Amino acid sequence: MTEVTLSNVIKRYGEHQAVHGIDLEIRDGEFVVLVGPSGCGKSTTLRMIAGLEDISGGEVSIGGRVVNDLPPRERNISMVFQNYALYPHMCVRENLGFSLHIAKRPESEITSAVNEAAAILGLEELMDRKPAALSGGQRQRVAMGRAIVRHPDVFLFDEPLSNLDAKLRTQMRVEIKKLHQKVGNTIIYVTHDQVEAMTLADRIVLMRDGHIVQVGTPLELFNAPVNTFVATFIGSPPMNLLDGVVTENRTVRLIDGQELPIPSSPRESVQPGQKVKYGFRADNLSPVGHGVSDEGETADIALRIDLSEPLGTETLLFATLASTEIQCKMLNPRPVTSGETMTCRLALEKAHIFDAQTTQVIRSN
Amino acid sequence: MDRNQAHRNRRRMLKGLHFVGLFLVMSIICIPGLWIILNSFRPTVEIMAKPPVWNPSFTLDHYRAMFGGAGQGGVPVFSYLWNSIVISVTSTGIAVLIGMSGGYAFARYKFSGKSGYFVGLMLFRAVPGVALSLPLFIVFAKVGIIDTHFGLILVYVAMNVPFTIWLTDGFFRQIPKELHEAAEIDGCTRWQAFWKVEFPVARSGVASAAIFAFLTSWNEFALASQLTRSVGSKTMPVGLLDFTAEFTINWGGMCALAVLMILPALILTFIVQKHLIAGLTFGGVKG
Numbered sequence: 001m002t003e004v005t006l007s008n009v010i011k012r013y014g015e016h017q018a019v020h021g022i023d024l025e026i027r028d029g030e031f032v033v034l035v036g037p038s039g040c041g042k043s044t045t046l047r048m049i050a051g052l053e054d055i056s057g058g059e060v061s062i063g064g065r066v067v068n069d070l071p072p073r074e075r076n077i078s079m080v081f082q083n084y085a086l087y088p089h090m091c092v093r094e095n096l097g098f099s100l101h102i103a104k105r106p107e108s109e110i111t112s113a114v115n116e117a118a119a120i121l122g123l124e125e126l127m128d129r130k131p132a133a134l135s136g137g138q139r140q141r142v143a144m145g146r147a148i149v150r151h152p153d154v155f156l157f158d159e160p161l162s163n164l165d166a167k168l169r170t171q172m173r174v175e176i177k178k179l180h181q182k183v184g185n186t187i188i189y190v191t192h193d194q195v196e197a198m199t200l201a202d203r204i205v206l207m208r209d210g211h212i213v214q215v216g217t218p219l220e221l222f223n224a225p226v227n228t229f230v231a232t233f234i235g236s237p238p239m240n241l242l243d244g245v246v247t248e249n250r251t252v253r254l255i256d257g258q259e260l261p262i263p264s265s266p267r268e269s270v271q272p273g274q275k276v277k278y279g280f281r282a283d284n285l286s287p288v289g290h291g292v293s294d295e296g297e298t299a300d301i302a303l304r305i306d307l308s309e310p311l312g313t314e315t316l317l318f319a320t321l322a323s324t325e326i327q328c329k330m331l332n333p334r335p336v337t338s339g340e341t342m343t344c345r346l347a348l349e350k351a352h353i354f355d356a357q358t359t360q361v362i363r364s365n
Numbered sequence: 366m367d368r369n370q371a372h373r374n375r376r377r378m379l380k381g382l383h384f385v386g387l388f389l390v391m392s393i394i395c396i397p398g399l400w401i402i403l404n405s406f407r408p409t410v411e412i413m414a415k416p417p418v419w420n421p422s423f424t425l426d427h428y429r430a431m432f433g434g435a436g437q438g439g440v441p442v443f444s445y446l447w448n449s450i451v452i453s454v455t456s457t458g459i460a461v462l463i464g465m466s467g468g469y470a471f472a473r474y475k476f477s478g479k480s481g482y483f484v485g486l487m488l489f490r491a492v493p494g495v496a497l498s499l500p501l502f503i504v505f506a507k508v509g510i511i512d513t514h515f516g517l518i519l520v521y522v523a524m525n526v527p528f529t530i531w532l533t534d535g536f537f538r539q540i541p542k543e544l545h546e547a548a549e550i551d552g553c554t555r556w557q558a559f560w561k562v563e564f565p566v567a568r569s570g571v572a573s574a575a576i577f578a579f580l581t582s583w584n585e586f587a588l589a590s591q592l593t594r595s596v597g598s599k600t601m602p603v604g605l606l607d608f609t610a611e612f613t614i615n616w617g618g619m620c621a622l623a624v625l626m627i628l629p630a631l632i633l634t635f636i637v638q639k640h641l642i643a644g645l646t647f648g649g650v651k652g
């Protein structure tokens with residue numbers, strides 16, 4: 001069984017601290033995605049797990065074994081790099097079989113393992129080509145093939161799709177997910193793209209500035225962000241956030257004087273006079289009769305539509321509310337003219353109140 | 366139609382000019398070499414003739430004399446050739462090994478004073494070799510390695526290491542570090558990762574460095590003429606001086622030996638030229 005455990009893992013580059021004491025438990029066979037803006041320490045964390053960076057503090061263990069001082073070759077992991085790092089002087093077959101040759105496996109075993117990996121990834125036609133003669137997508141596939149021939153305990157991926165064009169990226173995303181279902185290994189996957197994180201992960205680890213901000217399933221992060229950073233990072237379009245102040249009668253007064261009711265869950269946890277951010281997703285605000293149902297708590301807002309983007313099954317509407325640009329969604333769309341005023345309905349139970357100072361979400365307590 | 370014609374004429378003219386220019390440059394480079402080869406096959410009278418004789422007669426006299434005994438104006442060609450080969454090959458081998466290690470270290474590792482060392486090495490190249498000949502002569506004489514293969518090998522290694530470091534540093538720098546990281550994850554030690562992945566990828570660069578080092582040692586005259594004196598250690602360039610007597614210079618014999626000296630270098634360069642070109646244009650081709 002190969003759990004990967006990080007406890008209080010720290011990375012320092014001289015004075016600069018890149019990773020600030022990360023705790024994380026990854027279960028056997030789990031697909032975990034580390035996501036966050038560029039420079040937040042994702043790659044550094046992954047490379048410490050791989051053994052490519054020294055660990056400045058804390059402990060990393062793989063399968064119950066502390067690996068802090070083991071070189072990469074003794075950790076039984078595979079890694080797919082952003083630039084693929086294929087060996088340019090070897091053909092695809094040699095690239096795939098390299099690790100087994102190093103391990104001095106019998107030739108027959110190597111051949112069958114290489115052929116098996118090639119079959120899984122559809123590389124049979126390319127076996128005698130050098131990496132220079134492959135397209136980006138094919139190189140990507142070879143890199144993945146090289147990772148799976150060894151049947152490692154853990155796969156590590158560092159932004160493996162970011163050098164591909166959009167279409168190929170979507171396609172390879174599906175293949176990676178299929179691969180995980182087929183081989184069932186533990187996977188730790190690094191990306192800065194929240195869509196990749198949402199679609200691939202069993203659990204997402206969202207990082208910022210060397211800290212973990214939130215860990216959870218994609219839906220947990222989407223539906224219950226712990227702060228405004230998570231709320232705006234996860235989900236597209238990002239969550240609408242409006243500045244306001246809590247009033248005596250438990251509403252939020254926006255800066256234009258308009259008041260929005262506070263959803264019942266945090267209603268008792270806010271203090272009158274507290275500065276807050278009122279957050280809701282575009283999906284939870286829509287013109288009356290075009291999405292948000294009447295059930296549960298709702299609030300109606302009159303919005304002047306600045307712009308509309310028809311997407312087919314829905315139309316994305318841009319409006320200005322309390323000097324802030326917000327977006328809302330219209331299902332079963334009808335044509336909308338810019339400048340039109342519409343009454344929109346907000347699903348209150350999906351709204352979030354964040355403390356303006358700490359940016360943390362305010363929940364019922 | 367007319368415009369097309371004019372355009373084509375211009376293109377043809379440019380091509381012609383290009384050819385003429387190229388021909389001139391190549392002439393300047395090649396004619397001395399050609400002249401040496403021609404002279405080595407001419408009787409001495411024709412070599413000295415004024416105006417020069419353009420349709421030469423052909424003779425192998427100079428070669429016969431050169432390989433002949435000492436009495437007939439011969440020189441110990443095979444000893445000189447052997448000395449040159451031993452000294453050049455050994456010093457190149459050692460210089461490439463040391464230089465490659467150094468280049469790799471500069472490309473891959475961080476250590477304090479790194480840029481200082483690097484600049485220092487390059488400055489070392491700025492010192493003219495001849496300026497060192499007297500101090501070297503004294504030191505070598507005291508240590509007792511004057512007039513030995515070992516002494517000259519030592520000098521050539523010292524001469525070639527900085528340049529080799531500089532050249533291979535550039536090549537290793539262009540190899541992404543992920544390559545050895547991938548190899549290490551695939552089960553290699555750091556040492557294996559170098560020899561199985563990084564070295565083969567950089568081998569055209571190492572080959573270029575080796576050729577440069579070899580040619581430098583093969584052709585070096587100034588220091589060799591000071592530090593060697595007997596048949597047992599003189600190299601070919603120094604051997605050329607055997608053809609100068611007090612009042613005369615045996616130009617024909619000198620040219621014959623020079624041809625013999627150019628040949629191995631030429632052959633070697635042809636053998637590795639594919640690597641050499643690949644090496645020198647490494648940055649342009651992305652693997």
Ligand SMILES: Nc1ncnc2c1ncn2[C@@H]1O[C@H](COP(=O)(O)OP(=O)(O)O)[C@@H](O)[C@H]1O
Pocket residue numbers: 013016018036037038039040041042043044045
């Ligand atoms: N070798 C290094 N030396 C110094 N600082 C580094 C080094 N590698 C990364 N860093 C710093 O560590 C931080 C995290 O980097 P990284 O893990 O690569 O971020 P990302 O999340 O984009 O993968 C960044 O601020 C980066 O500048």
Ligand SMILES: [Mg+2]
Pocket residue numbers: 042043044159
């Ligand atoms: Mg990164």
